[in-house]
Amino acid sequence: MRWARYLVDGKETFGIINGENVIDVLGNPFDGFQQTENTRLLSSTKLLAPVMPRTFYAAGLNYAEHVREAAKKLGRSPDLPQAADIGYRAINSITGPDDPIIVPADATELLQYEGELVVVIGKEARNLNEDNVLDCILGYTIGNDVSERTWQKGDRTMWRGKNTDTFAPMGPWIETEFNLSEAMTSVRVNGQEKITFKTDSWIFGIKEFLIRMSEYCTLYPRDVVWMGTEGKTDNMVHGDVCEIEITGLGVLRNTVQWRGK
Numbered sequence: 001m002r003w004a005r006y007l008v009d010g011k012e013t014f015g016i017i018n019g020e021n022v023i024d025v026l027g028n029p030f031d032g033f034q035q036t037e038n039t040r041l042l043s044s045t046k047l048l049a050p051v052m053p054r055t056f057y058a059a060g061l062n063y064a065e066h067v068r069e070a071a072k073k074l075g076r077s078p079d080l081p082q083a084a085d086i087g088y089r090a091i092n093s094i095t096g097p098d099d100p101i102i103v104p105a106d107a108t109e110l111l112q113y114e115g116e117l118v119v120v121i122g123k124e125a126r127n128l129n130e131d132n133v134l135d136c137i138l139g140y141t142i143g144n145d146v147s148e149r150t151w152q153k154g155d156r157t158m159w160r161g162k163n164t165d166t167f168a169p170m171g172p173w174i175e176t177e178f179n180l181s182e183a184m185t186s187v188r189v190n191g192q193e194k195i196t197f198k199t200d201s202w203i204f205g206i207k208e209f210l211i212r213m214s215e216y217c218t219l220y221p222r223d224v225v226w227m228g229t230e231g232k233t234d235n236m237v238h239g240d241v242c243e244i245e246i247t248g249l250g251v252l253r254n255t256v257q258w259r260g261k
Contacts, residue, residue: 062228
């Protein structure tokens with residue numbers, strides 16, 4: 001099932017995508033729902049970020065080559081994580097598919113994309129184990145962890161470099177049926193492919209993260225866990241169109257809009 005989120009008469013509405021149409025529902029996929037007879041064309045529906053989370057978790061450095069590239073940019077020796085360590089992002093940074101990435105005028109040229117798989121939690125969970133860990137997942141979507149590297153390096157908490165408004169595009173929808181083992185992640189800028197990698201070629205997988213996290217933190221419906229990115233990332237400039245595609249999840253597309261330009 002493929003879930004979309006959008007506004008109807010100014011009110012948040014969830015719908016089920018069925019081919020070229022979206023079926024409105026009463027309720028939502030987290031608390032229960034009922035399909036209605038109202039349908040609308042997907043092509044003319046302005047989609048929002050498919051969920052606004054209670055908590056926005058981010059795996060960060062979770063792919064070996066990206067760890068090495070990140071260390072090189074920061075002038076440090078690479079240090080591969082020894083455990084599934086999680087971080088946090090600010091909810092204000094979330095924006096939707098086809099929304100602009102609005103860059104503050106004083107940002108440097110080191111504004112870069114990071115294409116990531118996003119896990120969407122559907123059920124409250126604590127103390128998960130190998131047998132039940134996947135039961136708490138509603139589905140999956142795509143994220144672009146936009147990063148201003150100069151700020152990321154200079155600010156102790158990365159409050160600007162990762163958490164500026166609109167720096168976390170997410171979407172276009174939540175897919176509940178997803179074949180991770182066959183998924184590839186591709187990033188394109190202005191139609192030019194920048195990187196393609198096997199989505200699950202990470203250091204630690206979804207199960208390892210969720211099991212470890214749930215030892216200490218209760219996971220709640222609508223929470224999201226961004227799983228990190230791979231390889232070297234390049235700069236984006238005003239007017240660039242960044243597309244992130246993950247097999248089976250569609251394409252997340254956003255345009256870079258620099259303030260003052």
